Amino acid sequence: MKPAPFDYLRPATVADALAALAAGGDDARVIAGGQSLMPMLNMRLVQPRLLIDLGGLSELGTLRAEDGWLTVGAAVTQAQALARPGLTDEVPLLAAALPWVGHVQTRNRGTLCGSVAHADPSAEVPLCLVATGGEVVLRNAGRRRTVAAADFFLGPLTTARAADEIVESLRFPLAAPGSGHAFREMSMRHGDFAIVACAATATAERIGLAVGGVADRPTARSWPLAPGGALPPDLDAHLNAFAWELGGDDDQHASARYRRELVRRIGRTVLEEALSCRS
């Protein structure tokens, strides 16, 4: 439970960090809050030769709402985002989900970008990013590119990020007036990884459900509302089909059958909540 040896770099600027990452290639890893990476290092599941610490870079501390997006920089902790007074209006789904991320003590260091870069299939922040139609801003020494959340997560701990790129920031769309949101998850103990996590969004025309913890990545579907703005009459059939499409497996925490049942039940609950809380 001690990390294997690595060199440690605390760069002065993001440009320094990116140059070191480009030179280090696959042998270099980036750390910010470290609340996902440090356990991996301690268990020697990851053994980088060079660790590049982004934590102290004020350039990456952006937490700003403008032009319809909330931008969250790589150094912003989950606790900082949660403490933002406007978050419940700006991205209410994120405000509802962040208390489920780890514990107070890990949220004090853990970052949103780090959670997305880590890409655990049951993690809440990636789920919210997919559910809201957010974006991941990636940057290497030469360029910056933006990837839609739906295209970013490729599998467990696997993303579209290239080895020479950092997740520079996340972009969450600001909640539209009249939209509704809800989040719930089931885990063995509070703060554990979710067995199933469900995030719902509702607009005047559609409802959307994103599910984490079942498929190998957070996965979203949406359906049109019935005339008059009610839930679709065949919602249970939609949820059942979605639950099977997610293709969850049996593991030590839950059976695939239990996971499908949670998708059907929690899915319906959050969709009803999202619809009823539309402002």
Place this chain on the structure above:
Amino acid sequence: MPVLNPRALNPRAPNPRALNADTRHTVTITLNGRPRSGQAHPRLLLSDFLRHELGAHGTRVGCEHGVCGACTVRLDGIAVRACLTLAVQADGRRVDTVEGLAEANQGRMTALQEAFRRHHALQCGFCTAGILMSLSDWLERTPNPTDEELRDMLSGHLCRCTGYAGIVRAVMDVTGQAIPSGESAHV
């Protein structure tokens, strides 16, 4: 036969400005208000640095992957896992551990510690240092927690002795709130 240097297998040259993995580097922290220095390889955890390098054994080491909460300390005032923090990351920063609670209180236990003793909020004590450090930070920002808020915060700590009831009573007592009914008569 020449000794094989693992670095020779790596075609990439080490970054000259990085702290070398094989060298111990001086790390200076302000531990409970006093500057303290020690030596650390980059991979050394803050929890091990405190215990083995500085001899501050109040901080306990449990799971070493952030789950149990035993190693919780305050880094620049904020409760964090020392096992998920590198010693080199704490360089130049303030670290407060359980030893500092009484030291800052003329050598007497703080009101929170006294409440722990009074309400049997500990038995073996292994988790206690971490819980006290979490609470000392958290109660500054949440001075009148509800039972639900408190239990949510305590979910970041594993205690196998108390069932948490004594801890909840101690915190409710020290924050001047009603002790959960039905539990006050007997510890």
